[in-house]
Amino acid sequence: MRFVSRGNAVTTLGRLGEYRELLPFSALLFLIVVSSILSPHFLSATNIRNILAQVSVIAVLSAGETYVILTGGIDLSPGAVLAFSGVVAAGFMKWWGVSGYLAIGIGILVGILCGAVNGLLVTKVRIPSFVATLAMMAVARGGALIWSGGVPISLFPPEFRSIATYFGPFSGLTFLMLAVYIGGQLVLSRTRIGRYIYAIGGNEDAVRYSGVKADLVKLYAFTFSGFCAGLGGVMAAARLDSAYPIAGEGYELDAIASSVLGGVSFVGGIGSLTGTFMGALIMTILGNVLNLLRVPPFYQYVARGTVLAIAAISLSRGVRYAK
Amino acid sequence: MDVLLKVEGISKSFPGVKALEDVDLELRRGEVHGLLGENGAGKTTLMRILTGIYRKDTGRILLEGREVEITDPSVAKSLGIAMIHQELSLFPNLSVAENILFGREPTRPLSPFVDFAAAYAHAREILQMLGDGIDPQMKVGRLSFGDQQKVEIARALSMNAKILIMDEATSGLAVKEIERLFELIRSLKGKGISIIYITHRIDEVFEICDRVTVLRDGRVVGTADVQGISKQEIIRWITGRTIEAFYPKEAALAGEVVLAVEGLSTAGTGSVNLTDIHFRIRKGEILGITGLLGAGKTEVCKALWGMERVVKGKIWIEGKEVRIRTPYEAQLHGLAYVPEDRRTQGLISEMSVAANLTLPKLHELSRMLFFIDGAKEAEVTKRWMEKLRIAARSPRQKVKALSGGNQQKVVIAKWLETKPKVLLVDEPTKGIDVGAKVEVRRLLSQLAQEGMAILLASSDVEEVLSIADVILVLHKGRVTGRFPREEATKDRVMACAMGIEERVTTL
Numbered sequence: 001m002r003f004v005s006r007g008n009a010v011t012t013l014g015r016l017g018e019y020r021e022l023l024p025f026s027a028l029l030f031l032i033v034v035s036s037i038l039s040p041h042f043l044s045a046t047n048i049r050n051i052l053a054q055v056s057v058i059a060v061l062s063a064g065e066t067y068v069i070l071t072g073g074i075d076l077s078p079g080a081v082l083a084f085s086g087v088v089a090a091g092f093m094k095w096w097g098v099s100g101y102l103a104i105g106i107g108i109l110v111g112i113l114c115g116a117v118n119g120l121l122v123t124k125v126r127i128p129s130f131v132a133t134l135a136m137m138a139v140a141r142g143g144a145l146i147w148s149g150g151v152p153i154s155l156f157p158p159e160f161r162s163i164a165t166y167f168g169p170f171s172g173l174t175f176l177m178l179a180v181y182i183g184g185q186l187v188l189s190r191t192r193i194g195r196y197i198y199a200i201g202g203n204e205d206a207v208r209y210s211g212v213k214a215d216l217v218k219l220y221a222f223t224f225s226g227f228c229a230g231l232g233g234v235m236a237a238a239r240l241d242s243a244y245p246i247a248g249e250g251y252e253l254d255a256i257a258s259s260v261l262g263g264v265s266f267v268g269g270i271g272s273l274t275g276t277f278m279g280a281l282i283m284t285i286l287g288n289v290l291n292l293l294r295v296p297p298f299y300q301y302v303a304r305g306t307v308l309a310i311a312a313i314s315l316s317r318g319v320r321y322a323k
Numbered sequence: 324m325d326v327l328l329k330v331e332g333i334s335k336s337f338p339g340v341k342a343l344e345d346v347d348l349e350l351r352r353g354e355v356h357g358l359l360g361e362n363g364a365g366k367t368t369l370m371r372i373l374t375g376i377y378r379k380d381t382g383r384i385l386l387e388g389r390e391v392e393i394t395d396p397s398v399a400k401s402l403g404i405a406m407i408h409q410e411l412s413l414f415p416n417l418s419v420a421e422n423i424l425f426g427r428e429p430t431r432p433l434s435p436f437v438d439f440a441a442a443y444a445h446a447r448e449i450l451q452m453l454g455d456g457i458d459p460q461m462k463v464g465r466l467s468f469g470d471q472q473k474v475e476i477a478r479a480l481s482m483n484a485k486i487l488i489m490d491e492a493t494s495g496l497a498v499k500e501i502e503r504l505f506e507l508i509r510s511l512k513g514k515g516i517s518i519i520y521i522t523h524r525i526d527e528v529f530e531i532c533d534r535v536t537v538l539r540d541g542r543v544v545g546t547a548d549v550q551g552i553s554k555q556e557i558i559r560w561i562t563g564r565t566i567e568a569f570y571p572k573e574a575a576l577a578g579e580v581v582l583a584v585e586g587l588s589t590a591g592t593g594s595v596n597l598t599d600i601h602f603r604i605r606k607g608e609i610l611g612i613t614g615l616l617g618a619g620k621t622e623v624c625k626a627l628w629g630m631e632r633v634v635k636g637k638i639w640i641e642g643k644e645v646r647i648r649t650p651y652e653a654q655l656h657g658l659a660y661v662p663e664d665r666r667t668q669g670l671i672s673e674m675s676v677a678a679n680l681t682l683p684k685l686h687e688l689s690r691m692l693f694f695i696d697g698a699k700e701a702e703v704t705k706r707w708m709e710k711l712r713i714a715a716r717s718p719r720q721k722v723k724a725l726s727g728g729n730q731q732k733v734v735i736a737k738w739l740e741t742k743p744k745v746l747l748v749d750e751p752t753k754g755i756d757v758g759a760k761v762e763v764r765r766l767l768s769q770l771a772q773e774g775m776a777i778l779l780a781s782s783d784v785e786e787v788l789s790i791a792d793v794i795l796v797l798h799k800g801r802v803t804g805r806f807p808r809e810e811a812t813k814d815r816v817m818a819c820a821m822g823i824e825e826r827v828t829t830l
Contacts, residue, residue, distance in 0.1 A: 190694050190695060191689070191693040191694055191695060192685045192686060192689050192693045192695060193693060195678060195682075195685060195695060196685075198674065198678075199671050199674060199678070199682060202671035202672070202673045202674055203667070203670065203671040203672070205667055205668050206667070206668055206669055206670055206671050206682075207671070207682070208630075208650060209628075209630075209650060209660065209662050209668045209669065210650070210682045210683045210737070211649075211650040211651045211653060211654035211683050212651070212682065212683070212685075213649075213651055269671070269673055269674075270673065
């Protein structure tokens with residue numbers, strides 16, 4: 001019996017996504033069509049601008065999350081790291097008069113450090129990523145509360161807020177998000193490190209046997225996730241002109257959900273940032289339209305959960321057919 | 324002897340491929356019936372139909388003269404058809420008794436709790452039938468592979484199996500364990516149990532089977548009494564052509580020493596520790612390392628590959644002493660390792676032939692900022708596909724769609740592309756079909772001819788005898804035999820492998 005593989009549409013890494021992205025893409029289209037029918041405000045310029053601003057922070061966190069999930073790991077810390085980086089950057093500006101641009105760098109640096117610690121715990125100390133990042137989630141949240149004394153830090157210099165100002169119809173945050181996605185997707189599909197990330201998710205042992213430093217690649221993925229969380233922290237603080245120590249609670253779950261909705265396989269090795277971007281849009285638009293329709297927040301949770309479950313079911317079917 | 328199972332005119336198609344066409348098979352009571360064929364010949368499909376995993380398209384299955392429809396695996400079980408898988412399907416974290424009685428745990432009337440006393444007693448009874456003293460309370464994960472296989476057989480027997488299907492039953496077994504398995508098969512035969520014995524090892528057919536059926540391209544080539552057929556003829560049936568299964572290597576032009584290992588000892592990670600291993604490999608030479616399962620063949624490779632903890636010993640490559648702590652360092656020093664298990668260690672099955680093939684040398688295919696040069700990658704892959712005759716449609720095809728032999732060639736190609744000084748190959752022909760075996764052996768000989776130093780670790784003694792220039796025999800992590808090819812015979816090598824004899828000639 002010589003199997004003619006039925007998964008031929010999926011032959012290279014670059015194309016791997018295409019197949020799996022069909023589902024999130026059609027789901028996104030469907031959601032947009034239904035939403036515009038249900039609510040007349042949905043397609044208004046203000047609302048679209050709102051959605052693009054809202055999605056940016058979650059989408060940036062999701063990009064980092066996707067990197068980690070592609071290697072076969074999980075990162076539970078981005079929500080807490082977002083808050084920590086935000087208040088640290090805010091503190092430097094408010095208490096020590098550090099310039100807004102430098103503060104942005106400091107916030108991102110805090111995220112990178114947290115991500116690197118996650119990566120080292122996973123690769124050097126060999127703690128499962130679920131546990132290592134769970135610990136980071138608690139520590140970073142605690143750090144944010146201690147640093148800020150439990151209260152928000154507000155009113156930043158204009159340079160800091162500049163990243164959230166509008167250039168024409170688009171917020172600066174939207175551009176930052178697009179930069180992360182374009183850069184991140186290029187790295188994934190065109191570079192060695194991207195190839196190694198997929199390879200590790202596919203079969204980490206084989207990568208090690210191939211003489212590739214798999215640990216460095218995983219460290220890179222976690223650090224990138226930390227970078228995204230740090231950037232997200234700065235973005236959120238700039239948008240609200242306030243850094244909250246309790247910001248980003250539950251964002252890690254949204255980031256994971258966006259990846260799953262976007263077709264990223266939890267086993268690792270399959271998926272793309274393009275998919276995740278659509279996943280993040282689905283999550284945000286869903287929340288947006290439920291708000292427009294004045295669905296009570298308690299019911300919104302149920303709706304989101306149901307969509308996530310349906311996505312997971314249809315994607316797992318897709319995989320089965322591809323085999 | 325009466326006929327227990329009769330398969331008549333079975334056909335089965337998958338989209339784009341006819342897997343089985345008009346297949347007949349007859350299994351007598353108490354018979355061991357060999358089923359042979361290259362990978363992809365249809366053996367697995369036929370067995371999956373018999374065990375209810377696939378449904379047949381056409382044809383009939385008669386069990387004791389009565390037509391049966393095997394619609395799903397539970398029907399197969401209730402009819403007494405059980406499969407002993409090549410990769411065992413046991414739970415290593417559960418006890419022997421729990422495994423045997425899985426899903427049928429005994430309870431006392433009205434009690435929700437498992438009656439462990441009864442379970443152990445029942446398991447012990449069945450194990451004794453197999454003539455073995457395996458402790459039913461032992462965790463399965465702590466048993467040897469051979470004993471685990473027995474537990475799987477015991478599970479089948481406890482469900483009153485009348486037909487056992489054994490798929491490559493000896494592939495993970497040491498020589499002694501194979502002997503014991505064959506004894507067990509003979510005793511099962513005596514109890515009237517019929518066995519369909521799937522194997523790639525033709526010698527085993529003559530040792531254990533009564534009759535043999537050969538499949539090729541989904542059709543039955545023929546069925547014969549084992550007494551009435553020769554090995555050559557079976558090979559011709561399988562391949563459809565006459566080939567020489569073993570391709571003797573031409574004598575090496577002994578060049579300078581490329582790899583020298585002195586007093587190598589390891590501790591820790593492997594199942595066996597190496598003690599004081601010495602050897603040298605010259606340019607153009609194949610050093611064959613053989614021994615039973617767990618003798619330390621793989622550990623030698625892994626020690627050189629930086630994956631075992633070396634506690635003592637020195638390694639020289641081209642006269643320079645080296646320290647190897649990781650695979651990364653190993654390949655920097657010009658080593659390359661084709662690992663034992665290509666599926667879990669050699670390949671990323673979801674990725675393309677090209678991505679797998681270029682993995683170790685990706686940095687040489689990258690331009691500024693690490694961007695991969697796709698055109699160059701495809702070109703390199705195509706070159707190897709031609710050179711090693713890898714049957715893939717394109718460099719972009721996923722490796723999981725390839726046959727075992729072609730997958731192995733991808734792993735070999737990926738390392739040849741690194742232009743190694745020393746090639747370590749671990750069980751390179753395990754689980755691939757006869758035709759591919761010959762090709763791989765021929766390739767190794769040819770590489771040596773071209774001046775590569777090769778370390779061939781293999782439990783297939785005949786393979787080592789046919790293509791190695793020097794043979795090193797291990798037993799429990801120590802060298803117990805060292806022969807130049809002219810002096811090595813199967814008996815001598817086996818005696819050393821079993822630790823009965825020690826014969827170390829200095830070279």
